[in-house]
Each structure stands twice: as structure tokens, then as C-alpha cells.
Amino acid sequence: MQERVSRPTESRAIPFDTAKLDSLMEAAGLDILVATSKHNVQYLLDAERAIFFDYMDALGVSRYLPVVIYPKGAPDKAAYIGHRLETHQRAVAPLWVPQVRTEGNGSVDAVSLAAGLIKSAGVPMKRIGVEMPFLPMDAGRALSDALPDSEIKDALLVLERLRAVKSPAELAKLKKASELVIESMNEVIANHGPGTTKQQLFDALRIAEVKRGLTFEYCLLACGASHNRAPSADRWETGDVLSLDSGGNYHGYIGDLARMAVLGEPDSELKNLLAEIEAIQRAAFAAVRPGAMGGEIYAAAEKLLAQSSQRDCTEFLAHGMGLVSHEAPRLTAKGPIPYDDPDARRPLEPGMVVSIETTMKHPARGFIKLEDTVAVTPAGYEIFGEGSRGWNIGGIARVR
DSSP states (O other), rough: OOOEOOOSSSSOOOOSSSHHHHHHHHHHTSSSEOOSSSHHHHHHHHHOOOOHHHHOEEETTEEOOOOEETTTGGGGGGGEEEEGGGHEEEEEHHHHSEEEEEOSSHHHHHHHHHHHHHHHTTTTOOOOOOOGSSSOOHHHHHHHHHHTEEEEEEEEHHHHHHHHHHHHHHHHEEEEEEHHHHHHHHHHHHHHHHEEEEEHHHHHHHHHHHHTOOOEEEEEEEEEOOOOOOSSEEEEESEEEEEEEEEETTTEEEEEEEEEEESSSSOHHHHHHHHHHHHHHHHHHHHHTEEEEHHHHHHHHHHHTTOOTTTGEEEEEEEESSSTTSSSSSOOSSSSOOOOOGGGSSOTTOOOOEEEEEEEEEEEEEEEEEEEEEEEEEEEEESOOOOOSSSEETTTTOOO
């Protein structure tokens, strides 16, 4: 009979600040936290995601649902419910939580097991915080039915505030992810010349990122005068610009950057257009420092954007980065993804990470963009993956 309860064979340190989480839970009025998103489960456990479910959650008539239970002030009562297919993975890499139950098959049975552990823990359970966007309706109903005297509240922002300041280990992963994305872009640009389709560029970038140890997530790419960024049969031809905007993750942490290329030497107009974008980027970088209000990043960039010759076709955006794209710090309520902007009025802290991007949709020269990942340091800021910021020349590896 397969053993489906794995127990840590050695003591592991708790990978996050329990005092901070307890404080956030107290402020939100929560007694117990129930995390079910893959990114927050990874963060709370400091463990690789379940191998079988890294890409797809669906299985049979239900879905994979990992569950971490954390009672406020009682990490010794914490537990993890995983799928039966991750039993061996958790056995060879023990978790810090006292109880690890790899007995799940779907969403309802995982949550039902979690409810049973909550009831037997002997801790306050009046108010339970869950991740509303990451809890399936059938699992949510099962949790409410099993704990009818408990109030179910949303804890999404509690977990986001916990993750907002990255540890040195997290920063190292974000830096590595960024550097490997840039390396991958450079390889693809250098090895592809006139007549290459956008689909071929997309596929080549996927291979380049994967062979460097990244998990390829996406590539948005535009060439010529077009602003369409989907892979297609459109061809990159001599004189055309190419915009590559890709996200590749390294052990869950996302490298999200954009760089430009051209087939042939860039003319003076292209040089000037990219220089305007670079100037806006640099102005935003200079506003990144501990203690500065997050909104100062936008103020610095928008001041320069207002002076740009291309201000009517250029946009600026800054957002938090980490295990999730567009996480805290949240700096604008007017971006393409709707959310509130509390960090615009809060001081930046060392360890926060921000993606800074300036996009020009030029009517004749095409889609021109730079995107950078910037970490707040005790002394100011550090750019992750800073290289290749100018016009990279396509096809140069072919002519050597």
C-alpha cells in the first residue's frame, strides 16, 4: 500500500517572517490562513511546485489544489495538503510544516481534508482567510459547509503584502531570470535575419530560454510598422525593427524584459526614438530609492514623457514583480490591469522589485519599447539584466 502521509525527517527553518504574517492577519481580522494558489503555496513552503502540475491543473473531473494552512501565531499547527502524485517529491525534499498530507485528488477532497485539520488543531477558527480568486467554487462551498460557524474572508492582499519585500534568495532568482532572458534574446536576434517569421522568432526564443533553465511563459513580439505582437507568418525584413518582450521564470520568479533589434544599421530617427525611451526609463530609475513614495517613479517618468516629441503615442508603466507579474508594490490605478495603487502613497523599501517600461507605438516605425526589472537597494536601486539596451543588430551571427 502506498504511503500517503510524509513527515519531515529533519527540522527546517520557516522561510518567511511569521511575525509579519501574524501582524498582517491581525490587521485583516483573520485567525487562520488557507492558501491555495501555486505561487503562494510555493512562497509559504519555500519548495518547488508539484512536478506533475507545474503546467496544467486539470485532471479528470476536477483539478489540482494545493493547500497550506497557517493559524495565526501557531506555526507549529501549520499543515500542507498536496496531491497523492507529489508524495515522492515531498519525501525527498521535506517541508517545514509539521503536517504534510499528500492525499488529495481534486479540489473538494483537498479542502475537506484541510477543514478536518483546522477543526482538530484546537486553534481559533472564527475568521478564515482564503485566496478568493484561487479557490474554486466547489472547494469554497465545501469549506463553508465543513466550517459553518467560521466567516470566510479574502486574504489575497495579506499574502501580497507578505511577499512585497523580497529576501536575498528571491532577489538572486529574479536577477538570474532577468539575465537569462536577455541572453536568450541576444541569441535569437543574432541568429535570425531577413525573411524570418514572427512564429520562428517566437519558437526560437522559447528554446533559448528553456535550454538556459528558464520556464518559458510568453513572448510578445512586433516587427516592421505593425503593432501586432502575436506570433504569425509576418516576416522580419531588412530595415525593420523588432520588439521582443518576454517573460521566463527561474524557479517561479519572473524575468520580464523588453529589448529592441533592427535588421541593418539603425538610422538617425530610430536612434532618436529609442533615446527618448531610454531617457524616460533612466528618469524613472533615478526615483527608485528607499523611503521615496512609490508615486515618485511615475512623477519622474511623466515629467520627461510630457517633453517627448512622441508623447501622443508613448505610454509609461511601472508595476511590482516577483512570483507574479503586477504584484506589490502597486503604483498606479490607471494601468492596463485594474487594481488600486496603495504603494503610490507608501515609501519604497529595500527588497521591493519594480518592472519599469516605456512603450512607443510609432505610426510609421513600429512598436518600440524598453522594459527593465529594478530592485530597491539600501543605497538606491539595481537593474537586473541591464544589457543590450540599444539597437541590437539582427543576423550578425549569420555573417561571421
